[in-house]
Amino acid sequence: MFKNFSFLTFGRASGDFFNFLLFVLIARTFGQESIGHYSFAMALGGFCIAFADFGLYYLTIKELSHKVLPFGQSFASIWSLRIILAVSVTVALIFLTPFMPVSEHAQSLILIIGISFIFGTLVDGFSAVFIAHENMQLAGLLDFSHRVTGALTAIVVLLLGGNLFLAVGMLPIMAVVHSWGGYYLAKKRYGRLKLATSWSSVSKRFRSTIPYGLSELLGQMAMRTNIVLLGFLLGTTAAGTYNVAYRIVFSLIFFSIFVRIILLPMASSLHTQDKDQLVALYRNSLSLMVFFGLPTSCGIWLIAPDLIDLLYGKIYSESIPVLRILSALIFLFSVRNILGTFLTAVNLQSEKTKREAYGALSIITGNLLLIPIWGVLGSAFATIGSEILLLVLFIMPLSSILGWPGIGRTIVRSGIACFSFIVPFLFFSTAPLFAKVLVSIFLYFATLFLFTEVRQNELPKFWKLFRNSPRRTIPATEGNCQP
Numbered sequence: 001m002f003k004n005f006s007f008l009t010f011g012r013a014s015g016d017f018f019n020f021l022l023f024v025l026i027a028r029t030f031g032q033e034s035i036g037h038y039s040f041a042m043a044l045g046g047f048c049i050a051f052a053d054f055g056l057y058y059l060t061i062k063e064l065s066h067k068v069l070p071f072g073q074s075f076a077s078i079w080s081l082r083i084i085l086a087v088s089v090t091v092a093l094i095f096l097t098p099f100m101p102v103s104e105h106a107q108s109l110i111l112i113i114g115i116s117f118i119f120g121t122l123v124d125g126f127s128a129v130f131i132a133h134e135n136m137q138l139a140g141l142l143d144f145s146h147r148v149t150g151a152l153t154a155i156v157v158l159l160l161g162g163n164l165f166l167a168v169g170m171l172p173i174m175a176v177v178h179s180w181g182g183y184y185l186a187k188k189r190y191g192r193l194k195l196a197t198s199w200s201s202v203s204k205r206f207r208s209t210i211p212y213g214l215s216e217l218l219g220q221m222a223m224r225t226n227i228v229l230l231g232f233l234l235g236t237t238a239a240g241t242y243n244v245a246y247r248i249v250f251s252l253i254f255f256s257i258f259v260r261i262i263l264l265p266m267a268s269s270l271h272t273q274d275k276d277q278l279v280a281l282y283r284n285s286l287s288l289m290v291f292f293g294l295p296t297s298c299g300i301w302l303i304a305p306d307l308i309d310l311l312y313g314k315i316y317s318e319s320i321p322v323l324r325i326l327s328a329l330i331f332l333f334s335v336r337n338i339l340g341t342f343l344t345a346v347n348l349q350s351e352k353t354k355r356e357a358y359g360a361l362s363i364i365t366g367n368l369l370l371i372p373i374w375g376v377l378g379s380a381f382a383t384i385g386s387e388i389l390l391l392v393l394f395i396m397p398l399s400s401i402l403g404w405p406g407i408g409r410t411i412v413r414s415g416i417a418c419f420s421f422i423v424p425f426l427f428f429s430t431a432p433l434f435a436k437v438l439v440s441i442f443l444y445f446a447t448l449f450l451f452t453e454v455r456q457n458e459l460p461k462f463w464k465l466f467r468n469s470p471r472r473t474i475p476a477t478e479g480n481c482q483p
Contacts, residue, residue, distance in 0.1 A: 012140075013254055015147020020251045022151045025158055026167075027244060027312050034164060036231070036240030040102065041109035043227035043239070045117040050220040052089040053121040055212020056082055057128045058344060061261075062268055064132035075129065077205035080196040082125050086118050093118070106236060112168050119175035120146070126182030132265060135189070142182050150174035211349040218356035222363055222386060223250075226379040229367045234375060242376050244316050245323035248307065249330055252296055256289055256334035260341045267345035278345075282402045285338045287410045287458060293334035294411065295444050298418040299437065300327035302425055306433045318376070325380040332387040339394035346401055355393040362386045413454060417447035 027035040060078055093114045097107050123146050130139035153170040187193055196202045227246070231239040263285060270278040300307070304323040308316055343352040363386035370378025395405065420443035424436040448454050 012143050012147065012258060014144050015151065016251055016254050018148050018151035018155070020247060022154050022158075022167075023247050024311050025155060026164065027240075027316070029158060030164055032237050032240050032315065034105075035244065036236035036238070037103070037106040037109055038113075038164070038168075039227055039240045039243035040106055040231040040236045041113045042243075043224040043231070044110050045113040046220045046224040047217075048089055048093060048114040048117045049121055050213070050217040051092075052086050052118045053082075053124065053213075053216060054085055055209045055214070055216045056085075057121075057124050057216075058264065059209050059212045060125065060128035061132045061264055062344065064129060075190075076194050077196045077201045078125075079193055080202050081205050081209070082122065083195075084202070086122060090115060090118055102231070102236065108165060109168060112165070112172060116150070116168075116171035116175045119172060119179050122179040123175060123182050126179075126186050129186055129190070131261060133190075134265070138185055138189070142178065142185065145181070146174065146178040149178075211353045215349065215353040215356055218353065218360040221360040222356070222383075222390075225360070225363055226367055226383055229364075229371060230376065230379055233371050238376055241316070241318050242322055242379055244308070244312055244319040245326055245380075248300070248311070248323060249326045252300070252330050253333050253337075255292055256337045259285065259288070260337050263338070263341050264345060267342055271346050279402050282342050282398075283406055285341075286335060286405050286407050289334040289338050290331075290407055290410045290414050291448070291458075293331035294414045295418050295421070295441075297327045297329075297331040298421055299440060300324075300330065302421055302440075303433060303437065310433065322376055322380050325377065325384060328384050329387060332384070332391055336387060336391045336394055339391070339398060342398055342402065343394060346398075348397055348401075351397050352394070355390065355397075358393060359386050359390040362389050409453070410458070413448065413451050417444045420444050420447045 023035075023038075026038055056078060060075075063078070064074055093111065097111050097114075100107055100110065102110075123142060127139040127142050130136070130142070150171045153174060154167040157167040157170060158164075183193065196205075227239045227243055230242055263281070267278060267281060270281060301324050304327065305317075305320050308320050308323060312319070340352055343349065363382055366382030366385055367379050370382050372378075374381065421440045423443060424431065424439040428436060428439070
């Protein structure tokens with residue numbers, strides 16, 4: 001698993017890093033109004049992802065990893081449906097954008113970013129194929145090239161004095177190029193990618209993906225609704241104030257997202273083969289997320305003022321309290337994301353979707369109630385409240401199959417270790433931020449090592465989790481397979 005995780009982590013983490021740099025550069029170069037427009041366009045673009053992918057990413061990983069049917073037969077309906085969805089969403093975006101009640105500047109950004117996201121789902125679709133076959137090096141390479149080249153070309157355009165539209169216009173171009181690249185790699189490794197020969201097979205595939213699609217749509221609503229509602233209710237500048245803080249948090253939850261991608265095929269396989277190993281994987285994964293998420297949330301809360309000033313400048317000081325509230329999201333989302341992975345793995349996707357609907361309803365209601373009262377801070381509180389609700393709702397159905405998470409002691413140990421963060425900030429307040437963060441991390445792990453349970457039990461489990469994964473060979477009947 002460690003090898004697989006390293007491939008995906010390098011590819012996606014690099015891409016997220018450069019996209020975050022692009023966001024910071026736009027904020028510093030064009031100011032609050034333009035970053036507000038950009039944030040609003042990115043939020044609406046997320047819904048383009050939801051409708052264009054409609055859950056096909058995780059369905060592809062789950063279906064192809066089972067190897068029930070030959071690759072060509074399984075993928076034909078998926079590939080056909082993905083093309084139909086991409087074309088349909090593109091047409092809808094072009095038609096609806098001029099009617100949106102925002103400035104022409106924002107409308108242009110919505111159109112450009114939306115198209116780049118739609119073509120990005122095609123790239124992710126091929127990555128899902130590689131992940132399902134455990135060709136993580138290809139998935140990592142494709143993700144790395146797509147995300148990094150898109151962000152880097154946009155950054156170069158800005159550094160050379162180009163305007164925002166020209167820079168953002170590089171994103172759909174790179175997405176189109178990498179869609180073709182993903183198609184070429186998949187065709188070379190697995191043989192010709194055929195389209196479905198009958199409409200019935202495509203419609204059947206669409207019906208099977210509805211729970212996944214609704215789940216993805218609800219997930220995007222949970223992530224993007226705040227910014228969209230802030231843009232409509234308070235203006236795009238308020239959306240930018242929120243997103244300046246949210247982008248920092250989002251860049252730090254990538255770890256749990258990558259772990260989910262690695263865990264899904266493994267957990268799906270263990271569900272049909274070995275329940276004891278599945279339960280062990282479930283608890284070890286949750287413990288790992290606690291040890292990652294809790295100190296990260298605490299650390300971001302502590303350094304929020306310095307971090308906002310360092311990255312964006314003092315004009316974004318209004319985002320500091322927003323970041324402190326949203327810092328809890330790192331821990332909550334990390335744990336909830338793993339719970340969602342195992343709901344999918346044990347064939348409770350429909351139940352997961354139903355509970356995500358409750359979460360989406362709560363975040364919409366919370367925003368509508370709290371934004372008029374507390375503004376941007378109200379939106380942040382609504383996000384945290386919705387995430388806590390989802391955490392509880394996800395645990396309930398899993399407890400009857402995999403048992404209770406059993407991570408209470410892990411949370412206590414990690415919480416005690418988190419108090420070590422305070423030491424550098426109390427006694428070395430004038431030291432550079434980077435030095436204080438490094439000392440805090442060292443003290444956190446040093447405190448954890450004082451617990452015998454961590455040294456003798458938790459750490460060996462984590463090492464086993466990353467080192468071992470079920471290996472599968474790809475049947476020779478699946479196209480022109482290469483070693």
